[in-house]
Structure formats: structure tokens, C-alpha cells
Amino acid sequence: MELFVAKTAGFCFGVAKAIKQTNDLISKETGKIYTLGPIIHNEQVVNDLKGKGVSPVENIDVINEPGNVIIRTHGVIPEIYDDLKKKGLNIVDVTCPDVKKIHLLVKEKYSQGYKVIIVGDKKHPEVEGINGWCSNEATIIDSVEDVEGLGQINQKICIVAQTTLTREKWIKINEALDMKYKEIERYETICNATSKRQIEAEEISKKVDIMIVIGGKISSNTQKLFEICKKYCNETYKIETSGDLPSVNIKNKKIGVTAGASTPDWIIKEVIEKMNELDKQENELSFKDAFESSLVTLRTGEIVKGKIIGFNNAEVFVDMGFKSDGIISVEEFTDDPDFNPYESLKVGDEIEVFVVRVNDGEGSVQLSKKKVEAMKVWDKIDEAYENKTPIKVKVIEVTKGGVIASANGVRVFIPASQIGDRFVKDLNEYLKQVIFVRIIELNKSKRKIVGSQRVILQEERSRKVGDVWETIEKGKKYSGIVKSFTDFGAFVDIGGVDGLIHMSEISWKKIKHPSEVLKINDEIEVIILDFDKDKKRISLGFRKKEDNPWVNAAEKYKAGDIINGKVVRLFPFGAFVELEEGIDGLVHISQISNSRIGKPGDVLVVGQGVEAKITEINTETKKISLSIKDVNPIEPVSKNSEGTENTEELPTEYKEDMPNTIGDITNSISEEKE
Numbered sequence: 001m002e003l004f005v006a007k008t009a010g011f012c013f014g015v016a017k018a019i020k021q022t023n024d025l026i027s028k029e030t031g032k033i034y035t036l037g038p039i040i041h042n043e044q045v046v047n048d049l050k051g052k053g054v055s056p057v058e059n060i061d062v063i064n065e066p067g068n069v070i071i072r073t074h075g076v077i078p079e080i081y082d083d084l085k086k087k088g089l090n091i092v093d094v095t096c097p098d099v100k101k102i103h104l105l106v107k108e109k110y111s112q113g114y115k116v117i118i119v120g121d122k123k124h125p126e127v128e129g130i131n132g133w134c135s136n137e138a139t140i141i142d143s144v145e146d147v148e149g150l151g152q153i154n155q156k157i158c159i160v161a162q163t164t165l166t167r168e169k170w171i172k173i174n175e176a177l178d179m180k181y182k183e184i185e186r187y188e189t190i191c192n193a194t195s196k197r198q199i200e201a202e203e204i205s206k207k208v209d210i211m212i213v214i215g216g217k218i219s220s221n222t223q224k225l226f227e228i229c230k231k232y233c234n235e236t237y238k239i240e241t242s243g244d245l246p247s248v249n250i251k252n253k254k255i256g257v258t259a260g261a262s263t264p265d266w267i268i269k270e271v272i273e274k275m276n277e278l279d280k281q282e283n284e285l286s287f288k289d290a291f292e293s294s295l296v297t298l299r300t301g302e303i304v305k306g307k308i309i310g311f312n313n314a315e316v317f318v319d320m321g322f323k324s325d326g327i328i329s330v331e332e333f334t335d336d337p338d339f340n341p342y343e344s345l346k347v348g349d350e351i352e353v354f355v356v357r358v359n360d361g362e363g364s365v366q367l368s369k370k371k372v373e374a375m376k377v378w379d380k381i382d383e384a385y386e387n388k389t390p391i392k393v394k395v396i397e398v399t400k401g402g403v404i405a406s407a408n409g410v411r412v413f414i415p416a417s418q419i420g421d422r423f424v425k426d427l428n429e430y431l432k433q434v435i436f437v438r439i440i441e442l443n444k445s446k447r448k449i450v451g452s453q454r455v456i457l458q459e460e461r462s463r464k465v466g467d468v469w470e471t472i473e474k475g476k477k478y479s480g481i482v483k484s485f486t487d488f489g490a491f492v493d494i495g496g497v498d499g500l501i502h503m504s505e506i507s508w509k510k511i512k513h514p515s516e517v518l519k520i521n522d523e524i525e526v527i528i529l530d531f532d533k534d535k536k537r538i539s540l541g542f543r544k545k546e547d548n549p550w551v552n553a554a555e556k557y558k559a560g561d562i563i564n565g566k567v568v569r570l571f572p573f574g575a576f577v578e579l580e581e582g583i584d585g586l587v588h589i590s591q592i593s594n595s596r597i598g599k600p601g602d603v604l605v606v607g608q609g610v611e612a613k614i615t616e617i618n619t620e621t622k623k624i625s626l627s628i629k630d631v632n633p634i635e636p637v638s639k640n641s642e643g644t645e646n647t648e649e650l651p652t653e654y655k656e657d658m659p660n661t662i663g664d665i666t667n668s669i670s671e672e673k674e
Contacts, residue, residue, distance in 0.1 A: 001279040002254045003272065004204050008197040009214070009259035010268055014096035015040050018073045019264075021094050025068060026052050030090070032067030036060065036080065037125060037445060039072045039094070040262040041219035044241065058446045060084060068092055074125040075099045077132020098163050098191045099126060103133040105187060109158040110134035114185070117141060119173050120162025124220055125445055127162055143169075147176040157184045163191040164221035164261075166198060166228065194221055194261065198228055201258045205229035208256035210248060211236040214271055215260030222260030229258070242270040243299060250279055298322050298358050298365060303372055308349045311341045318353060318367060325365070326353060332368040370409065377408045381449060385439040390456055393437055395430045403427055405437065405451065412437065418452035421461060464496035472538070474528050480540075482522040490514040492526055492540055499538030501526065508548050508582045518542075549582035554619045562631055567608045575600040577612055577626055585624035587612060594633045603634040610634075 011019070018039060025033055026049075033054045038046045046056060054070075057063060060083055068090045071080070075095040084091050095103075106116050110133070120127040122140040131138045141147055159177065161170050167190060174186060205211045211233040215222025217240055230236040233256070237246050255275065259268050298304065298320065306320035316333055318326040330339065354371035384391045393405035393412050402415040414437060416427060424430075437451030480492040480499070489502045507517050518524070526540040545551065557563070557579065565577035565585065574588045587610075589600055597603055604610070612626040628634060 001250050001252070001275065003275070004208055004254065004256045005268075005272065006197070006200045006204060006256070006258035008193065008200050009257065010261075010263055010265050012191070012193040012197075012261040014073050014094075014098065014191075015261050018070075018094035018096075019045065021092060022049060022054065022070060023052075025070070025092060026054065030068060032065060033070065034063055034067060035070045035072055036076060037072055037074070039070060041216040041222075041260075042262040042264065042267075043216060044267060045262070045264055060087065060089075063087065063089065071095055072125075073099070075103060075129040077129055077136075079132065096163065096191075098189065099129070102130050102160050102163070102187075102189045105189070106130055106138065106158070106160060107133045109185070110137070113155060114158040115139065115153050115155040117157060117159045117177075118162065119159065119170060120165055121220060123442075123444060124162060126164075126220075128443075130160065130162075141173065144172055144176045147173060147180060150180065153181060157181055159184060159186040160189045161187075162220070163189060164194050164224055165190050166224050167195055191261075197221070197258070197261070198225065201225050201256075202228050202232060204256035204258065205232040205236065208233055208254040209235060210250065210253055211256045211258075212245070212271065212275075213238045213258055213260070214240070214268055215263050216240060219260045219262050222263070225258055225260060229256075239271070241267055242274040245271065245274060245278075250275060298355050300355055300358055302355045303352055303375070304355060305350055305352055306367075308345055308347055308351065310347065311345050313341065316341065316345065316369075318351065320353070320365070322365060326355075326367040327365065328353065328367045328369055332356075332370050334370065374409050377410045378444070381407060381410065381412075381439060382442065382444070385442045388438060390436040390438050391451075392434060393451065394434050395432060398427045398431060403430055405435070407449075410449065412439075412449045412451045414451045414453065418450075418454045421454050421457040461496040468495045468497045469533060472528060472531055472533075474530065476528045478526055478528070480524060480526050482518050482520055482524060484520070485514045485518075487513070490518050490542075492524065494526065494538070494540075497536075497538065499526065499528075499531075499540040501540045501542045505529070505539075505541045505543055508543050549580060550619055550622050553583060553617070557614055557617055557624065559614050559617055561614045562611060563614060563626075564609065564611055565626075567604050567606055567610060570600045570604060570606060572599055575604050577610060579624070583624070585612070585614070585626040587626045587628050591615075591625075591627040591629055592633070593635055594629055595635050597636055602636050 022033075022035075022039060035049075035054060035056045037058060038056050039049065039054075040046070050056070060069065060080070063069070066088060069084055069092065071091060071093045073094060073096045081091065106118075110116055116134045116138040118127055118130055118138045118140045119142065120140065121142055122128075127140060131140065139150065141150070157177075159174065170188060170190060177184060201211075201213070205228070211229040213222060213226045213229055213236065215225070215238070222238065226236060226238040235248065237248075239245060257268070257272065304320050306318040306326060308316060309319045309325065310317040314330055316328040316330070318328060320326055330341070333339070333341075351369060352372045353367040353369055354375070356366040356368050356371070358365055381391065383389075391407055393407045393414075395403050395405045395414075397404040399413075402413055403419060405412045405414055416424065418437075418440070419427065419430060435453050436456055437453050438455050439449060440452045440455065441448065441450035443449075478494040480494040482490055483493050483498060484491045489500050490506065491498045491500055501514070503511065503514065506514055511517060524542060526542050528538065529541045530539040531537065563579050563585075565579050567575050568578045568584060569576040572589075574586055575592065576584045576586055578584050587600075589597065592600060593603055610628055611631045612628045613630040614624060615627050615630070616625040617623075
């Protein structure tokens with residue numbers, strides 16, 4: 001074996017400085033120490049610091065006691081500094097100097113009116129931090145395809161790069177930007193150490209048989225090193241520790257080794273020592289070694305497949321081909337309170353499990369099925385976020401400012417402003433409801449998901465509105481929901497569009513307010529009477545033809561019939577008498593008494609029962625003329641103070657024929673007498 005180890009492998013200056021400052025703080029014993037997120041993307045270093053009393057937190061809201069907060073190398077948005085100061089916490093800022101320069105640069109350019117474009121991974125904490133220094137208004141791109149999707153930009157443009165970006169990607173994206181925009185200021189903010197590391201990794205990978213890249217699973221710069229090396233060396237492997245070394249033949253091979261900026265020297269040393277040991281081993285294995293090599297190697301955090309070999313009410317036992325069987329407690333198997341293993345499980349069933357701990361102290365392997373399901377849900381949520389597809393959730397809790405919903409065990413926050421397309425006064429009405437939401441914000445590192453039902457409802461409403469206006473026609477019937485009342489009618493939603501039922505179209509009888517017939521949220525059937533697409537107005541009808549009392553009036557009433565009715569309205573020219581609900585007849589003032597009277601109120605009062613003769617009936621114009629004096633004339637006895645003139649509006653069907661002045665009425669009476 002011939003080994004080529006990169007000189008640039010391991011901690012960069014910024015990471016080394018951050019770890020030193022953290023250890024210095026530990027030695028001073030100045031109180032509780034927190035890091036806002038993992039200080040670097042290396043699980044072993046983070047766990048080592050945890051053992052020394054350093055607690056990583058994703059949100060400062062969980063810090064409820066005095067202490068020190070270390071701002072990690074990736075940097076944070078400016079508001080975080082303000083929040084930490086308000087809480088009285090001591091800030092230890094170990095932001096990488098190169099990252100800090102980018103913060104100040106974008107802040108200055110943004111204040112000068114530039115459009116800031118960041119080239120990098122929008123989900124990376126470094127990029128999130130940079131964006132915060134230009135009020136979260138930067139455009140973030142990570143590929144030439146992203147450039148093609150950009151629209152018109154009418155500002156000067158300032159371009160910066162994530163420090164771990166590959167120079168190759170930076171060049172390609174800038175070439176695409178130059179084809180699209182003219183006024184560009186670019187700042188190649190790729191870390192110099194990162195650039196050197198990538199160049200050296202490329203050179204080594206070109207001349208070796210096997211390339212080993214060491215670094216954290218979520219380390220961005222390690223992933224980019226792996227991608228570079230893989231281009232030139234097919235057998236390139238990314239590992240986190242010496243325990244991850246692949247089972248490959250290294251005899252007489254050229255092997256290259258590089259490591260990400262967050263990889264400590266001791267891990268690199270362990271990897272090299274293990275490869276040297278493997279190189280010295282004899283080719284033939286002993287029986288014991290052969291047996292051991294046939295067993296599956298398990299590591300904490302892995303997802304593996306296994307077969308159920310037994311279960312009881314408390315535990316499920318799984319064979320994974322490891323030297324020990326795995327155990328899943330029922331609590332880690334499912335959240336279903338009604339779960340019965342004897343009804344749901346069978347020996348021999350294959351399942352996926354998450355390795356919680358390889359040795360629990362008793363030689364067993366602790367497993368979890370729930371963690372696998374949660375990880376799958378996160379993948380689905382990530383996919384739904386990228387594709388803007390709805391996901392189904394169940395509301396489980398009402399909080400200040402919104403509700404918490406569960407997507408198969410993963411918590412989703414829905415702000416009050418996003419729960420509906422209208423203001424919701426009491427959020428408790430959504431508790432335990434299953435709804436569909438769109439993910440509008442996703443931050444995996446902070447385990448933060450924000451959903452919105454509002455955008456789905458608004459899109460659905462827009463679609464329905466379009467359908468209504470596209471297919472609307474007079475006489476078409478719709479099922480609608482009564483939304484509101486006015487003094488002149490009721491507004492009804494017929495599928496995202498509101499139409500008006502005028503008072504005259506609500507009922508055949510006279511009403512003073514729509515609430516006498518309808519209720520808010522009633523589902524009713526309406527018909528299109530008229531519409532104006534330009535003004536977005538729709539007139540609706542509600543009263544039914546068959547309910548019109550005039551339909552059968554011609555059969556029920558004939559000229560010459562004597563009817564019993566009730567006086568319902570008084571006017572200077574006569575009185576209206578109700579024959580039945582919805583049908584009124586007019587008794588002209590000349591047809592009330594044999595004597596001359598000044599006004600109908602001299603001898604009649606509203607509510608008075610009278611007998612009258614039908615002298616004329618026209619069902620088409622909905623008019624009936626009556627005569628009281630032909631049956632039982634009413635003679636004036638004394639002035640009736642209660643019989644005052646009616647101030648109600650005259651029924652429409654009588655307006656054309658009615659005299660406009662008292663003189664007209666007198667002339668009309670005189671003409672009749674002559």
C-alpha cells in the first residue's frame with residue numbers, strides 16, 4: 001500500500017480557532033455553555049464537547065438561565081445577537097472570519113440598493129446566516145438551472161459565494177449570469193483554504209486507486225471534496241471515522257486521504273493507523289476471523305433491515321444478522337395506543353429499524369421503528385416542500401399564534417393567519433381536525449416546519465371562481481351558502497363568487513329583513529337572474545314559482561266573489577286588503593263608503609277585518625280591485641285618530657296606475673261619481 005495524505009486535510013484556521021476558544025471557555029468555568037447549533041459539522045467533536053458540559057441548542061428560547069452562548073463558525077442573522085443580549089447571555093462569537101466578511105459585504109451592498117445573489121445551498125446554515133444580513137431578501141441559487149429560472153432584475157446585482165462552494169460551480173454559474181444580466185458586481189468569497197483543499201484533493205485523486213474522504217455526514221465541504229474526488233477516482237469513499245472504512249483490498253494499492261475542514265487530526269490519524277494495520281494482516285483468515293467477517297457490522301444511527309423472531313406485549317425481537325439480536329420496545333415501535341402485537345405482527349415479517357445503540361450494557365442492540373418512520377416522513381415533507389404538494393396533517397394542539405399539527409409524528413406549525421382564508425376567531429374549532437396544508441417554510445437543521453392551509457384554500461377558491469364565470473348563464477341553478485345580510489338583500493356564495501338575492505326575490509310575501517326567511521351558513525338553491533362579468537355582479541333568485549300564491553289565484557278568485565280580508569296598508573287614494581298571504585287587493589277610496597270621506601283612515605284601521613267584492617282581477621299584472629261599499633259600505637261616524645296615512649312604499653304593480661296628487665285623486669273620484 002502506498003499512502004498519499006493531503007497536507008490541507010483537517011481543521012481550517014476558522015474551525016481550529018473556534019474549538020480553541022470553546023476549550024478556553026470551558027477551562028475558565030464561567031457557567032453554563034451553549035452552542036447555537038452544532039459548533040462544527042462533526043459528530044465526534046460535538047459529542048466530545050458535550051462530555052465537557054457544552055450543550056448544543058437549536059433555539060435560544062430553550063435557554064432559561066444565565067450562561068454563555070457560542071455563535072458557531074457558520075454565523076447567524078443579526079437578530080440573534082439582539083435576542084441574546086435581551087436575555088442577558090454572554091456572547092462568544094466564533095464565526096469564521098471569512099464568513100463575517102461576507103456578512104458585512106452584503107449588508108453594505110443591500111443598503112446601497114443592490115440585489116444580492118448568494119451562490120450556495122439555501123438550506124445550509126452559513127447561507128441562511130448571510131441572507132439575514134440583507135433582510136432575508138437575497139436570491140439564492142445553486143445551479144445553472146436556477147439561473148435560467150430567474151426573472152427580470154432591475155437593480156444593480158451583487159454576487160457572493162458560500163465559502164465551501166467549488167470553484168468550478170462558481171465559474172459555470174457566473175457565466176450563465178453574464179448571459180442574462182449586465183450590471184454585476186461579483187465577489188469570489190470562496191474560502192482560500194477551501195479552494196486549496198479542493199485543488200489538492202483533485203490532484204491526489206487523479207493518481208490513486210482508492211480515495212478516502214473523511215468528514216461529518218452533513219458537512220458541506222466534505223461532500224464537495226467527495227464529489228471532486230469521485231470525478232477522477234471511481235473508488236472514492238466518504239467516511240466519518242475509522243469504523244466506516246470499506247471492506248476493500250488495499251494490498252499493493254495507491255490510496256489517497258483527504259479530510260473536511262471540520263475533521264480533527266485524531267480522527268485522520270486513526271484512519272491512517274487502521275489502514276496500516278489492514279495492510280500488515282495476513283491474507284488468510286482464521287476460522288474465528290472468517291466467522292466474524294460473515295456477521296453484519298452495525299453502527300449507531302444506521303437504518304437496517306431485519307426479521308421479527310419473536311415478541312411480547314412490551315418488546316419485539318429482531319434478527320439482523322448481527323452477533324446479537326435487536327430489541328424494540330413497544331414505545332419505540334408505534335405511537336398507536338391500541339397497538340396489539342399479537343394481532344399486528346407475525347414471526348418472519350421483514351421490517352426496517354433504526355440502530356439506537358449497538359451495546360446497551362447487556363449485549364443487546366437497541367432499535368427503533370418509530371425513528372425510521374419519522375425519517376421517511378421528513379423525506380416526504382422535504383419532497384412536498386420542493387414540489388409544493390399538499391400533505392395531510394392532524395391538528396393536535398392550539399398555541400399562541402397558531403396551531404400545532406402532526407404529520408405522522410412530525411410536528412408542523414400552522415400560524416393563525418395561515419389556518420383559513422378568512423379570519424378565525426377561535427382556533428379550537430380546528431382541534432383534532434384532519435386538514436391538508438402546503439409546507440411554506442422548512443428548516444431541517446432547526447427541525448422547523450411551517451404549513452399553510454390558506455394558500456390551498458385560496459387556490460381552490462380561485463379555481464372555483466374561474467369555473468363559475470366561465471360557465472355562468474341565466475337560468476342556471478346553483479347550490480350556495482348564505483354569507484351575509486344587508487337591508488336590501490342577502491349575499492350567497494355560489495362557489496367562490498358572491499351573488500345578491502334582492503329582498504323582492506327572497507319571498508313572495510312582504511318581509512322587512514332577509515333574516516325572516518334565511519339564516520347565515522344556510523345551504524340553499526338559487527337561480528341566476530342576471531350577471532355582469534365586467535363589474536363582477538350576479539343577481540340571484542330564491543323564491544320558487546310553485547310558492548307564488550298568484551299561480552292559483554285565477555282558479556280561486558273570480559270577479560263578483562265576496563271575500564273576507566284584512567286591511568294591511570292605508571294610502572290617501574285607498575286601502576290594501578290582504579285576501580291571503582302574498583295576495584293583496586286595492587279598495588279605491590271611492591269604493592269604501594257611500595258618503596264622501598277625506599281619507600281611508602277616517603273609516604278604516606290597519607288590521608281591521610272587512611268584507612269586499614272582487615270587481616276586477618288580472619293575475620298577469622297581479623292586480624285585484626275590490627269594493628267594500630258594494631257589500632257593506634262603511635259610513636264615517638267620527639274622526640279616527642288611528643287611521644293615519646301609510647308611509648310604506650306602494651307595491652310595484654300598482655305604481656303606474658296610482659294618481660300622484662290629492663287633486664288627481666279628487667278628480668278621479670268626481671269622474672267616477674259622474
